[in-house]
Structures are given as C-alpha cells and as structure tokens.
Amino acid sequence: MTVRPGTIAAHVDAERLWRRHMELAQHGATANGGVDRQALSAEEIAARRTLVAWGEAIGLSASNDDAGNLFLRLAGTEPDLAPVMIGSHIDSQPTGGKFDGAFGVLAALESVEAIVASGARPRRPIDVVAWMNEEGSRFAPGMMGSAAFTGARKLADVLAVRDAAGVSVSDALAAVLAAEPQLPRRPLGTPVAAFVEAHIEQGPILEAEARTIGVVTGIQGKRTFRVTVTGEENHAGTSPRSARRDALVSAVAMVQALQDAMWDEADVVRFTIGRFEVTPNAPSVVPARVVFSIDLRHPDTAMLRDLGDRIPGLCEAAAGRCTVDVRELLHDPPLEFPAAIRDRIRAAAQDLGITWMDIPSGAGHDARYLHYHGPTGMIFIPCKDGLSHHEAESATRDDIAAGARVLAETAFGLSVAE
Numbered sequence: 001m002t003v004r005p006g007t008i009a010a011h012v013d014a015e016r017l018w019r020r021h022m023e024l025a026q027h028g029a030t031a032n033g034g035v036d037r038q039a040l041s042a043e044e045i046a047a048r049r050t051l052v053a054w055g056e057a058i059g060l061s062a063s064n065d066d067a068g069n070l071f072l073r074l075a076g077t078e079p080d081l082a083p084v085m086i087g088s089h090i091d092s093q094p095t096g097g098k099f100d101g102a103f104g105v106l107a108a109l110e111s112v113e114a115i116v117a118s119g120a121r122p123r124r125p126i127d128v129v130a131w132m133n134e135e136g137s138r139f140a141p142g143m144m145g146s147a148a149f150t151g152a153r154k155l156a157d158v159l160a161v162r163d164a165a166g167v168s169v170s171d172a173l174a175a176v177l178a179a180e181p182q183l184p185r186r187p188l189g190t191p192v193a194a195f196v197e198a199h200i201e202q203g204p205i206l207e208a209e210a211r212t213i214g215v216v217t218g219i220q221g222k223r224t225f226r227v228t229v230t231g232e233e234n235h236a237g238t239s240p241r242s243a244r245r246d247a248l249v250s251a252v253a254m255v256q257a258l259q260d261a262m263w264d265e266a267d268v269v270r271f272t273i274g275r276f277e278v279t280p281n282a283p284s285v286v287p288a289r290v291v292f293s294i295d296l297r298h299p300d301t302a303m304l305r306d307l308g309d310r311i312p313g314l315c316e317a318a319a320g321r322c323t324v325d326v327r328e329l330l331h332d333p334p335l336e337f338p339a340a341i342r343d344r345i346r347a348a349a350q351d352l353g354i355t356w357m358d359i360p361s362g363a364g365h366d367a368r369y370l371h372y373h374g375p376t377g378m379i380f381i382p383c384k385d386g387l388s389h390h391e392a393e394s395a396t397r398d399d400i401a402a403g404a405r406v407l408a409e410t411a412f413g414l415s416v417a418e
C-alpha cells in the first residue's frame with residue numbers, strides 16, 4: 001500500500017495533542033504553572049497510568065521492562081520485525097515545565113493515533129516509549145532507562161543508585177512496576193529498527209531564526225569533573241596569612257584560571273561550575289576543603305579532548321599552598337546522527353511546507369544512548385525564549401502540532417521502509 005506524503009500528518013489533531021499536554025501536566029502540577037514529576041515518584045506513576053489508558057483506547061498494547069521503561073505498541077503487518085521507536089521521557093526537574101520530555105512522548109502517541117486514523121498499516125511495529133529517569137534530578141545521573149535498555153550501563157548499577165533521602169532506584173522502581181501488574185514485561189536490549197525523539201529545543205536558535213522544525217544534526221560532547229581542593233582548617237582571628245592553607249582562596253584562583261582558559265571568541269565552548277561546596281563553611285574558620293563540579297561541552301571531538309585534558313594542569317598550577325585532586329566522572333564524545341534519518345525528517349518537513357533548519361543539540365537526550373543501538377534522529381521545535389528546566393517553559397500549540405506531523409510522517413516512513 002502506498003501512502004502519499006502528508007496523508008498521516010493530516011490526521012494529527014492539534015487540539016487533542018494540546019489538551020493531553022495540559023492533562024499530563026496535572027500530574028505533579030506546581031503552583032507556578034510548572035511540573036514537579038520526578039523519576040519514579042507517585043506523580044509519575046499516575047502519569048504513566050494516564051498514558052497507558054490513552055494508548056489502550058486506540059488499540060496500543062502497553063508493556064514495561066526491568067528498567068521501568070514504558071512502551072505502547074502499534075502492531076505492524078510483520079509483527080516479528082524490529083520496531084520503530086518514537087518517544088522521550090515524562091519525568092521532570094523539580095521545577096520543570098509542561099513540555100520537556102512530555103512533548104516527545106505525546107507527539108509520539110499522536111503520531112500513532114494519526115496512523116491508526118488514516119487507515120494506513122505500518123509494516124514494522126511502532127513503539128511509543130517513555131524512558132525511565134531522563135532528568136537525573138532525583139537519581140543521578142540521568143538517562144538511566146535508555147542506558148540500561150541499550151546496555152550502556154548495567155541494570156544492577158542503575159538499581160543501586162539512591163536519592164537524597166536514601167531511597168534506591170531498586171525500591172522506587174519496584175513501586176512503579178507493582179502499580180502496573182497487568183503489563184507484560186519485555187526484555188532489555190531488543191533490536192530497534194530506528195529511534196526518533198521529538199523534543200523542545202531548550203535553546204533560543206529556532207525562535208531567533210523563525211524556523212519551526214530543527215533537524216538535529218547530533219549531540220555535542222560532554223566531560224564532567226569533580227575537583228577537590230584540600231587546605232587546612234584554622235582560626236580566623238589567630239592564624240596569620242603566612243600560616244594559612246585556605247582552600248577557598250585556592251579554589252577561586254582555579255575558577256578564574258579555568259574561566260580564562262575556556263574563553264573562546266566564537267562562544268562555542270560551554271563551561272560551567274555549577275556546584276561549589278565549602279567546608280566547614282563557617283564564618284570564623286579558614287576553609288579546609290572545597291569541592292566543585294565542572295561541566296564542559298563542545299561539538300568537536302578534538303577540542304573537547306584538548307580542553308578537558310588541560311583542566312588538571314590548570315588546577316594544579318593555581319593550587320598555591322593547597323593540594324588538589326581532579327577526578328573525571330564522565331566523557332561522552334560528540335555524536336552525529338545518521339544522514340538517512342536526518343534526510344527523512346527534513347523531507348517530511350519539506351513535504352508538509354513546514355520551515356526547518358539543521359541544528360545541533362546542546363543538551364543530552366535519551367537519543368544519545370539509542371544512537372549506539374540503532375539508527376537514531378531527533379526533531380526539535382521552538383520553546384518560548386529558549387527557556388527550559390523552568391516552570392515557565394512554553395511552546396505553542398501550532399509548533400507542537402507541526403512537530404507531531406513531522407514525527408508522524410517520519411515514523412510511518414521508517415515503519416514501511418525496507
């Protein structure tokens with residue numbers, strides 16, 4: 001059966017899709033109009049129940065896996081083929097918005113609903129997926145579900161992580177799975193014919209360029225470090241300067257040296273010290289210890305390597321009388337999504353007369369892990385003022401619908417491709 005371009009997209013219902021965003025946002029709604037729906041919380045359990053109900057109402061079969069990923073499957077005419085997967089995540093930051101993650105899952109659900117309504121039959125199954133704990137806010141680091149699914153992290157390691165209250169992923173996940181006793185459990189790591197994640201841009205570029213669709217070229221690389229500066233605790237009134245080993249003074253010198261070294265004319269380097277802990281943090285005590293974090297990102301593999309490799313030396317050179325230990329926690333190289341998926345997304349936008357541009361992703365997404373598991377791509381839509389991880393995060397009904405139309409066409413095309 002041949003399906004003309006635009007046939008599926010014509011069945012995307014902008015009103016229904018918007019309404020679902022507002023309904024899903026009720027689970028964990030905050031007083032300021034945002035969402036607090038952290039991973040594996042009671043709010044997320046309720047949101048999952050809502051998703052399953054919406055999926056089952058259009059004939060999708062729901063399932064989950066040992067990592068707490070949730071799937072809603074539209075059957076294909078060849079049910080044994082590897083599925084096309086589309087989706088994102090429904091967990092949020094504690095002061096998150098209505099669209100980060102939720103848009104990708106709801107646009108995926110809308111896509112399969114549009115396929116069903118069009119009467120077209122996919123050859124491969126299409127799975128709508130909500131990956132477990134993308135945000136990494138309650139349980140760090142994020143992208144846990146996609147990491148466990150693709151084998152990037154061992155499930156046992158993921159399950160052992162604890163939140164600030166001491167609750168393990170293992171216990172919180174058990175509660176989520178216990179709330180879904182009727183769902184069949186599917187294995188981790190099964191083949192995926194393709195994965196496409198729709199997401200708000202979380203940056204200002206599409207809005208500034210007045211384009212509706214971002215065809216995501218890839219995800220920039222990221223390295224994270226933990227720097228521990230050790231000095232000596234002493235009395236603020238009695239210890240002379242000459243006798244002090246002040247960890248804060250050394251740490252501040254390191255911060256300045258690092259800022260200077262990471263400065264680039266083109267403003268491509270993303271360098272952030274987001275956490276800074278002083279011990280004992282008492283007004284009349286010379287600081288004995290400072291621990292700070294470094295988050296470094298760059299789209300170029302060699303630049304990311306070279307800049308990151310300079311960090312320990314820069315810290316050593318600025319340590320003064322203190323000692324410093326620099327530990328690297330993560331090194332994810334930049335990645336480029338395959339042209340075959342990007343071409344399909346671009347063609348879908350083109351056929352629908354929706355403006356588009358190529359755009360890199362500055363943020364990490366579940367698509368990072370899926371990229372190493374099967375052909376993967378991403379679709380961005382604008383968000384107001386580029387704002388995300390914020391209660392005021394916002395996207396327009398029209399842009400949301402446009403994103404879903406492009407996703408629906410792309411997903412169906414992939415599902416019938418050889």
Ligand SMILES: [Zn+2]
Nearest residue numbers: 100101134199
């Ligand atoms: Zn997200």
